[in-house]
Amino acid sequence: MQHGLRSWLGGLLLASLLACAPAGAGTPSAPAGASAPLAAATVPSPAASVPDAPPAAAPEPRAFQVAVSALSASVTPLWVADEQGIFQRYGLAPELANMSPAATSQALSAGSVPLAISGGSSIVAWLSGATDRVFIAGVNDKALLKVVTNTPDVTRVDDLRGRSVATTTPGSGGSMALFAALRRLGVEPDRDAEITYLRDQPTVLASVLTGAVAAGALPSPFNEQAIASGARQLVDVDDLGIRVALNHVTTSRGELERERDMLRRFVMAYIEGLQYARDHPDAAIAAIMHGTRQDSRPDAEQAYQLYRDAWSPWISEDGIQTVLDNTDLPAARTAHPADIVDLSLVRELEASGWLAAHYHP
Numbered sequence: 377m378q379h380g381l382r383s384w385l386g387g388l389l390l391a392s393l394l395a396c397a398p399a400g401a402g403t404p405s406a407p408a409g410a411s412a413p414l415a416a417a418t419v420p421s422p423a424a425s426v427p428d429a430p431p432a433a434a435p436e437p438r439a440f441q442v443a444v445s446a447l448s449a450s451v452t453p454l455w456v457a458d459e460q461g462i463f464q465r466y467g468l469a470p471e472l473a474n475m476s477p478a479a480t481s482q483a484l485s486a487g488s489v490p491l492a493i494s495g496g497s498s499i500v501a502w503l504s505g506a507t508d509r510v511f512i513a514g515v516n517d518k519a520l521l522k523v524v525t526n527t528p529d530v531t532r533v534d535d536l537r538g539r540s541v542a543t544t545t546p547g548s549g550g551s552m553a554l555f556a557a558l559r560r561l562g563v564e565p566d567r568d569a570e571i572t573y574l575r576d577q578p579t580v581l582a583s584v585l586t587g588a589v590a591a592g593a594l595p596s597p598f599n600e601q602a603i604a605s606g607a608r609q610l611v612d613v614d615d616l617g618i619r620v621a622l623n624h625v626t627t628s629r630g631e632l633e634r635e636r637d638m639l640r641r642f643v644m645a646y647i648e649g650l651q652y653a654r655d656h657p658d659a660a661i662a663a664i665m666h667g668t669r670q671d672s673r674p675d676a677e678q679a680y681q682l683y684r685d686a687w688s689p690w691i692s693e694d695g696i697q698t699v700l701d702n703t704d705l706p707a708a709r710t711a712h713p714a715d716i717v718d719l720s721l722v723r724e725l726e727a728s729g730w731l732a733a734h735y736h737p
């Protein structure tokens with residue numbers, strides 16, 4: 377009898393325990409006094425508990441081409457941002473493609489590039505009907521050019537009358553700076569002196585040294601190379617205090633509306649590259665040597681010192697006005713510099729405090 381009672385009580389106890397067990401029996405319950413289980417959102421995933429599990433793949437940086445119309449130290453911040461991986465940190469993989477100012481403007485108009493580094497040629501395109509063109513950040517608007525000669529009987533600017541002076545694309549910032557300088561010194565371009573347009577700065581340099589032209593307008597480091605090879609300086613355009621839209625971050629208003637986030641990240645990376653170039657001279661000098669395809673470190677060092685304080689994300693309307701004043705296009709007479717500028721991205725960065733933290737004028 378007692379044996380039967382014990383069996384009956386044991387069965388009752390077992391049934392009670394099974395009835396009280398949670399779904400998925402076999403999982404031990406928490407001991408008395410234990411805290412409640414963690415919420416599902418805080419439970420580590422299975423992969424997280426495996427030490428050698430591969431991390432989630434980072435998204436591929438966005439690749440696109442940027443047309444760069446200048447082969448000079450003027451665009452060093454962009455070369456630095458590329459070489460130091462700053463663009464990549466912002467999820468971008470731009471290909472900085474050197475093109476002539478004319479080809480740069482055409483690429484923008486055709487939509488084959490989303491943005492470019494350009495100046496006077498974009499203003500000329502804008503005046504000619506490409507009214508969607510817009511500058512969204514500055515790079516450089518100081519006319520850091522020198523007019524050099526290797527012609528023995530040319531010793532002053534006035535000796536250029538009746539002779540040829542070389543520059544690059546018509547309407548480019550460098551060409552407009554040359555026009556402004558000659559006019560300031562009493563020589564009228566295409567009337568007193570013939571203006572010869574050549575493809576790029578290395579071609580201008582070669583033409584000056586061989587005597588194919590009487591003089592040429594060259595930025596650094598090409599003017600230093602000309603002088604080192606026996607040429608002489610006629611005019612340092614910077615001494616004349618001329619500002620001109622040489623190189624700015626350029627896009628279209630449509631692109632700015634469609635790709636605002638991408639363009640913001642590009643501007644941020646460029647500005648970080650600018651400050652990095654100022655703070656790390658060796659990296660900037662190396663970038664100048666790579667970018668201009670020159671092997672003279674002294675020339676690159678001189679170019680760095682010349683441009684270091686000229687780089688700026690802000691745009692001077694005076695530089696745009698210089699182009700307007702020195703082009704023959706009728707639309708230039710009534711155009712306003714502010715109409716080709718939209719600095720809203722830079723101003724947003726300024727208002728948020730980001731600009732002050734990353735850029736020190």
